[in-house]
Amino acid sequence: MNCELCQLKELDVEYFEIREVLQCILHTIFFHRALGLVRPKDIDLQLFEITYVQCGDAELEKKVDEKIDQFIDRIEKHPNKKNQICLSFFEVKNKQATWFTHKVEHLYWEQWYININVAQHPKPISGKSHHSKLVLDPGESASDERNARRATLESSLHEVLFQIIKFVNEKKDHIPPIPNMEGVSFPYEITISRLVFYYYFYFDSSDSAFGMDMFKRMLQTGHPTMLS
Amino acid sequence: MDLQYNNSNEQGRNEQIISQFLLKTLHIVLESRVPSIRPSGRRSLVKKSDKWFNLALGERPTALDSLNFWHRNLMEPMIIDIILVQEMPGTTSTTSGYGALVETVIERWVVQYEYSRTSHQPNTESYKKTYKKSIILLRSLYTMMRLLPAYRAYKKLCISTSKGCGFDINYKVSSFSAPFTRTEEDSMKHYSFFPVEAQQGHGRLSISVKYRESLSDFNLETSPSFPPEIIITDYVGSPATDPFRAFPNKHASTSFPVREFQSPAPPPQRPHSWTNGLIRGPGPHGSPPVHRSSSGRYDLSSSPTDVIYGGPNYRPPTPSHHHSYDDYQFQLSLSPPFSPSPSPSPPTYSHSRLRSETAPVSIPTSPRYLSPNLHLPPPSPRSTTRYDESPSGVRSLKKSDMSRVRDNKDDSGRFSGLLSSSGSPRVGFSRSSSSRLSLQDELLDDIDFSCPFIVDDVDTCDSPTVSESGSGSVGGGKQGGKKSQDAAAVGALVRMLRTAPPLRQDSSCYSSSLEAQFNNSESASGLFMARSTSDALEELKAYRDIKHLILSKSVLAKEQGL
Numbered sequence: 001m002n003c004e005l006c007q008l009k010e011l012d013v014e015y016f017e018i019r020e021v022l023q024c025i026l027h028t029i030f031f032h033r034a035l036g037l038v039r040p041k042d043i044d045l046q047l048f049e050i051t052y053v054q055c056g057d058a059e060l061e062k063k064v065d066e067k068i069d070q071f072i073d074r075i076e077k078h079p080n081k082k083n084q085i086c087l088s089f090f091e092v093k094n095k096q097a098t099w100f101t102h103k104v105e106h107l108y109w110e111q112w113y114i115n116i117n118v119a120q121h122p123k124p125i126s127g128k129s130h131h132s133k134l135v136l137d138p139g140e141s142a143s144d145e146r147n148a149r150r151a152t153l154e155s156s157l158h159e160v161l162f163q164i165i166k167f168v169n170e171k172k173d174h175i176p177p178i179p180n181m182e183g184v185s186f187p188y189e190i191t192i193s194r195l196v197f198y199y200y201f202y203f204d205s206s207d208s209a210f211g212m213d214m215f216k217r218m219l220q221t222g223h224p225t226m227l228s
Numbered sequence: 229m230d231l232q233y234n235n236s237n238e239q240g241r242n243e244q245i246i247s248q249f250l251l252k253t254l255h256i257v258l259e260s261r262v263p264s265i266r267p268s269g270r271r272s273l274v275k276k277s278d279k280w281f282n283l284a285l286g287e288r289p290t291a292l293d294s295l296n297f298w299h300r301n302l303m304e305p306m307i308i309d310i311i312l313v314q315e316m317p318g319t320t321s322t323t324s325g326y327g328a329l330v331e332t333v334i335e336r337w338v339v340q341y342e343y344s345r346t347s348h349q350p351n352t353e354s355y356k357k358t359y360k361k362s363i364i365l366l367r368s369l370y371t372m373m374r375l376l377p378a379y380r381a382y383k384k385l386c387i388s389t390s391k392g393c394g395f396d397i398n399y400k401v402s403s404f405s406a407p408f409t410r411t412e413e414d415s416m417k418h419y420s421f422f423p424v425e426a427q428q429g430h431g432r433l434s435i436s437v438k439y440r441e442s443l444s445d446f447n448l449e450t451s452p453s454f455p456p457e458i459i460i461t462d463y464v465g466s467p468a469t470d471p472f473r474a475f476p477n478k479h480a481s482t483s484f485p486v487r488e489f490q491s492p493a494p495p496p497q498r499p500h501s502w503t504n505g506l507i508r509g510p511g512p513h514g515s516p517p518v519h520r521s522s523s524g525r526y527d528l529s530s531s532p533t534d535v536i537y538g539g540p541n542y543r544p545p546t547p548s549h550h551h552s553y554d555d556y557q558f559q560l561s562l563s564p565p566f567s568p569s570p571s572p573s574p575p576t577y578s579h580s581r582l583r584s585e586t587a588p589v590s591i592p593t594s595p596r597y598l599s600p601n602l603h604l605p606p607p608s609p610r611s612t613t614r615y616d617e618s619p620s621g622v623r624s625l626k627k628s629d630m631s632r633v634r635d636n637k638d639d640s641g642r643f644s645g646l647l648s649s650s651g652s653p654r655v656g657f658s659r660s661s662s663s664r665l666s667l668q669d670e671l672l673d674d675i676d677f678s679c680p681f682i683v684d685d686v687d688t689c690d691s692p693t694v695s696e697s698g699s700g701s702v703g704g705g706k707q708g709g710k711k712s713q714d715a716a717a718v719g720a721l722v723r724m725l726r727t728a729p730p731l732r733q734d735s736s737c738y739s740s741s742l743e744a745q746f747n748n749s750e751s752a753s754g755l756f757m758a759r760s761t762s763d764a765l766e767e768l769k770a771y772r773d774i775k776h777l778i779l780s781k782s783v784l785a786k787e788q789g790l
Contacts, residue, residue: 028371031367031370031371032364032367032368032371035282035360035363035364036282037274037279037282037283037284038282038283038284039274039284040283040284040285040370042374044383049380050375051374051375051379051383052371052374053370053371053374158375161371161375162375165368165371165372165421166422168364168367168368169364169365169368169421169422170422172360172361172364175360178360
């Protein structure tokens with residue numbers, strides 16, 4: 001089975017915008033991949049005029065928030081302009097078990113790459129209070145610039161959501177049988193990576209046990225996101 | 229033989245998926261655009277009919293029940309117009325206290341099933357694949373509804389309090405629509421979802437939309453009130469009384485079944501948010517709008533096009549409107565069939581906006597609209613009169629409509645999913661029960677499907693006939709012949725029951741239940757559903773026996789008397 005990849009448009013975000021942007025994108029993807037019975041839940045973003053839809057699974061919400069916390073922590077500790085979150089869906093295949101090993105293989109059938117460019121700010125935001133906004137600079141030009149940037153980001157986020165909708169509808173044949181009718185129907189993993197200068201030095205900060213697999217896949221899929 | 233059965237089974241299920249897809253799409257579009265269409269009651273449990281495509285939207289609006297049956301032909305496109313209604317600024321108030329209203333189509337959704345015998349890419353796509361892909365398509369539709377500009381207007385309407393917001397959103401569902409003018413086309417963008425293939429690649433389910441890119445031209449932020457002087461004090465839709473207001477949280481989320489709007493306080497100022505500081509005036513004082521045309525707009529004539537206008541305060545368009553509605557000859561009231569006249573309430577625009585009943589519009593219907601399960605021959609004049617006597621002049625029938633009642637056979641294979649699974653409601657129910665159980669058992673074995681084609685609740689307070697018969701319509705083509713015979717038998721029975729004097733207590737109850745059915749298809753259809761054809765025939769025989777007995781006794785009495 002082929003693995004479908006979707007590279008989402010890069011987004012330039014401020015620190016305090018990361019959470020909402022990632023929640024919006026991740027939940028929109030999950031809403032299209034939780035094919036069991038869902039009661040959709042509309043969420044209005046605070047920072048943007050965008051409403052996205054969650055599939056109403058509390059467990060998923062918690063996991064997504066945890067991942068976003070990890071991402072924000074990592075950015076604060078290792079500020080890097082370009083960051084990427086990879087959401088992968090896979091099938092669990094049991095390899096032939098021997099006497100001593102019982103290897104479980106993940107067959108990835110879909111991967112989403114969320115590309116986030118974080119504006120470099122010297123002040124990390126403390127704790128989890130990521131809802132706090134930066135202090136507005138005095139002066140009209142700064143606020144105008146901020147408004148313009150915010151409007152651009154909102155438009156880009158719209159484009160990303162449209163991109164997701166387009167992708168999920170155009171590519172449907174690769175979706176495997178649904179193993180779980182509750183919540184997110186397919187096993188998934190979210191990995192966080194930051195792309196450093198050299199493409200070959202790929203730092204995998206994923207908490208998945210299959211980091212090497214991810215690295216191999218990166219090379220095989222030829223995913224060359226070079227820094228500008 | 230098996231192959232034939234499999235093919236007809238596949239075809240039946242495909243048709244069922246398609247008809248449910250249309251219904252679900254309509255539900256999604258309307259519940260995301262028309263706040264008033266949402267039912268007042270909420271149920272915590274997900275109804276089985278709501279589980280279609282694994283997207284539980286909540287209780288189906290009552291208006292949608294009357295729209296269930298409009299779509300007679302699966303091949304006809306379903307066009308849903310979302311109409312923005314605003315008061316024309318600068319107009320003098322009329323006797324109703326209103327100026328002229330301007331209606332603009334801000335979105336046009338086209339949902340269509342296209343079928344081609346000769347497909348360039350035939351495949352072995354089974355109905356299960358079609359169903360799975362439809363699930364994803366409907367998820368995308370649900371998401372898209374919240375991304376388009378009209379959603380902002382909808383949200384504004386939802387949170388509008390007694391002060392009002394100066395505009396309203398209505399809808400129109402039809403299978404034909406007047407094309408946009410060049411100016412309108414220029415201001416609209418087009419989006420098409422990737423279609424879903426069905427029926428071994430011969431069919432395609434497609435959804436597309438034309439939408440206004442920007443609603444800033446309508447000044448929704450600073451719309452005038454209706455009229456500006458009067459403030460509603462006991463507006464039902466106010467935060468204090470709105471049952472949909474729930475518990476705000478930091479995300480201002482909307483969760484099912486409690487739909488949550490922003491807190492009663494003014495919404496937080498966003499960079500591009502609309503402020504809500506308008507005062508809303510009263511409605512048309514409970515009367516139809518004065519500019520309601522008397523031209524033949526509400527007259528009924530037979531036409532292959534059915535048009536349903538929606539929105540709680542729908543008024544007919546004035547000549548100054550952007551669109552000409554002259555092509556639309558059928559109009560169906562949004563109020564539930566045979567609903568009583570609008571309840572006495574404070575005659576306010578905003579209040580009436582929340583009610584599901586609209587200004588009374590006389591509408592043409594064929595019997596199928598009145599009761600989805602009645603596949604009857606043209607009713608007797610007595611029944612026609614009864615329809616005319618329905619309150620609020622909601623419905624009036626014409627014989628031309630009667631003559632368009634389809635043959636059962638014609639419908640059973642194609643649209644029996646919505647109308648009925650058989651000629652008679654009783655037969656349909658009993659037959660569909662057995663067929664439903666077999667379908668459900670079969671599908672439960674398949675892990676991909678947990679609840680399609682499921683047994684729907686026999687809920688007499690709703691209109692269960694559509695969904696129930698829908699689930700039983702699989703393999704409808706095979707049952708066509710039997711259905712017509714049963715339909716004829718039931719038709720004869722019904723005629724007899726109507727015209728016969730009550731011979732015993734039960735008969736009067738039965739005829740009154742018939743009346744109740746025609747007066748309220750929702751509740752009485754449950755009574756119909758509960759009886760099978762065999763019961764009806766037995767009762768017919770019993771009546772005949774009693775009649776003969778009485779006649780024979782009277783003859784004997786005469787002879788003895790003489």
